[in-house]
Amino acid sequence: MNIQAKPSVFFPFNNSYARLPDRFFARLKPSPVRAPKLIRLNGALAEHLGLDPETLSSPEGIEIISGNRVPEGAEPLSMAYAGHQFGNWVPQLGDGRAILLGEVIDQNGVRRDIQLKGSGQTPYSRMGDGRAALGPVLREFIVGEAMAALGIPTTRALAAVTTGEQVAREQLLPGAVLTRVAQSHVRVGTFQFFAARGDEEALRLLADHVIGRHYSDASRSDRPYRAMLDAVIARQAQLIARWQLVGFIHGVMNTDNMSIAGETIDYGPCAFMDSYHPETVYSSIDQAGRYAYSNQPGIAHWNLAVLAQTFLPLLAEDEDVAVAEAQEAINEYPELFKAAYLEGIRAKLGLVQERDDDADLAQGLLNRMGENKADFTLTFRRLCDVSAVDSSTDGAVRELFEDPAGFDDWAERWRERLNQEDSSDDRRQLAMRAVNPALIPRNHLVEEVIKAATEAEDFTPFNTLMSVLASPYEDKPEHDRYSRPPRPEQVVHQTFCGT
Numbered sequence: 225m226n227i228q229a230k231p232s233v234f235f236p237f238n239n240s241y242a243r244l245p246d247r248f249f250a251r252l253k254p255s256p257v258r259a260p261k262l263i264r265l266n267g268a269l270a271e272h273l274g275l276d277p278e279t280l281s282s283p284e285g286i287e288i289i290s291g292n293r294v295p296e297g298a299e300p301l302s303m304a305y306a307g308h309q310f311g312n313w314v315p316q317l318g319d320g321r322a323i324l325l326g327e328v329i330d331q332n333g334v335r336r337d338i339q340l341k342g343s344g345q346t347p348y349s350r351m352g353d354g355r356a357a358l359g360p361v362l363r364e365f366i367v368g369e370a371m372a373a374l375g376i377p378t379t380r381a382l383a384a385v386t387t388g389e390q391v392a393r394e395q396l397l398p399g400a401v402l403t404r405v406a407q408s409h410v411r412v413g414t415f416q417f418f419a420a421r422g423d424e425e426a427l428r429l430l431a432d433h434v435i436g437r438h439y440s441d442a443s444r445s446d447r448p449y450r451a452m453l454d455a456v457i458a459r460q461a462q463l464i465a466r467w468q469l470v471g472f473i474h475g476v477m478n479t480d481n482m483s484i485a486g487e488t489i490d491y492g493p494c495a496f497m498d499s500y501h502p503e504t505v506y507s508s509i510d511q512a513g514r515y516a517y518s519n520q521p522g523i524a525h526w527n528l529a530v531l532a533q534t535f536l537p538l539l540a541e542d543e544d545v546a547v548a549e550a551q552e553a554i555n556e557y558p559e560l561f562k563a564a565y566l567e568g569i570r571a572k573l574g575l576v577q578e579r580d581d582d583a584d585l586a587q588g589l590l591n592r593m594g595e596n597k598a599d600f601t602l603t604f605r606r607l608c609d610v611s612a613v614d615s616s617t618d619g620a621v622r623e624l625f626e627d628p629a630g631f632d633d634w635a636e637r638w639r640e641r642l643n644q645e646d647s648s649d650d651r652r653q654l655a656m657r658a659v660n661p662a663l664i665p666r667n668h669l670v671e672e673v674i675k676a677a678t679e680a681e682d683f684t685p686f687n688t689l690m691s692v693l694a695s696p697y698e699d700k701p702e703h704d705r706y707s708r709p710p711r712p713e714q715v716v717h718q719t720f721c722g723t
């Protein structure tokens with residue numbers, strides 16, 4: 225009889241960041257936890273990464289994703305980086321509670337980081353305990369996976385475990401560890417870290433690493449670093465446009481929380497808007513509203529200007545030439561963002577042709593939504609059911625406006641515009657439903673899930689929400705509760721980092 229041994233290789237690691245010089249990171253192991261328990265394993269993602277879901281959710285697998293055991297082939301390390309936090313320069317940040325286990329190549333041939341978050345103190349922990357509370361881990365899991373389902377570039381959640389230990393925040397809370405997957409964890413702040421030290425060699429090595437992983441086209445350019453900078457700027461413009469188009473508010477757009485690969489990263493006090501208002505802020509730590517919804521495009525521009533500054537030594541030997549190059553690159557951003565946003569908002573409104581006043585038409589709707597506290601997601605979703613020829617179909621969207629008449633004159637203008645297009649209601653509505661989600665991770669639902677998990681160790685609401693959010697563009701009657709805006713008493717006004 226041939227008894228097969230259990231596979232001992234959990235991750236087919238193929239590490240590259242660990243090959244960079246020592247000053248890029250600190251090598252260390254995760255700190256063990258007392259009694260790890262699996263909350264959820266993302267089986268589809270595991271398979272995409274070439275991992276076996278069953279092995280990963282076995283007791284030995286759980287030892288690994290809780291940080292109790294370092295798997296074969298892992299080269300655990302915490303990355304060094306710096307950053308501007310709320311505009312203030314912090315020369316040394318780094319992974320204060322995260323450890324990169326290593327990299328694997330996914331089914332598409334894309335290299336992906338496997339990182340534990342909440343895995344204990346590191347040399348970069350400063351005053352922190354290196355741990356994560358259950359609530360923020362669940363929020364990152366839910367919102368990150370929801371973003372992925374919406375088709376928006378993001379880091380992913382592979383697994384979450386509770387640790388059997390408590391972490392001290394304003395109160396004692398259950399601890400948890402998230403296994404996070406990213407195209408890389410290199411941030412704008414990683415470049416700042418070396419630029420601030422005048423370490424040109426490291427900047428060049430880092431840029432080459434990033435080009436190899438994320439911007440291979442740039443390597444074929446005769447000016448690879450300029451090409452990489454342009455490409456990073458273009459990806460960020462796309463990303464922020466996607467956020468704006470679904471009403472996502474990151475909450476902490478510090479330069480250390482901006483991925484060089486153009487993925488949404490570091491979900492902290494983030495949230496999706498319910499009723500539309502451009503100045504919406506949820507983060508409890510953002511008193512001045514620096515990272516308000518309407519500021520996000522401008523903040524990204526600011527962060528990219530910081531990145532461009534770090535590129536100066538790579539762009540040209542002559543400083544004036546380098547500055548001119550950097551300026552040229554950064555000046556592209558506003559138009560790139562505008563174009564990406566316009567393309568997206570046209571699609572949301574069911575417009576195929578481009579007209580000069582499309583932006584004005586869209587703004588007209590947003591202004592009325594703002595004045596009438598209309599729900600962002602549902603307004604666009606219900607607009608999908610409206611006919612271009614029959615205003616009697618307006619009822620469901622009208623009722624989202626405090627004063628439904630606020631919708632009517634805009635709708636008239638919109639219909640005029642639609643009727644200039646060569647389309648049918650059916651075709652347009654189908655296309656609109658593919659870009660206007662019915663389901664987003666609404667704050668009150670996320671809070672409800674966190675409360676059940678934290679207070680009663682009940683993960684059923686979490687798992688249910690995860691499966692509901694997996695198909696955000698599908699209307700299902702049984703998901704009605706999840707698509708509805710919060711009742712007044714359910715509205716969440718603030719979200720917390722919990723760090």
Ligand code: AMP
Pocket residue numbers: 317318319320321322348349350351352353354355356476480481490492721723
């Ligand atoms: P964040 O705002 O979560 O992106 O974190 C900003 C910085 O604080 C990063 O350097 C984190 O690694 C660090 N940090 C956040 N929470 C903790 C913690 N509980 N222990 C140690 N470092 C932390």
Ligand code: MG
Pocket residue numbers: 480481490
């Ligand atoms: Mg961060």
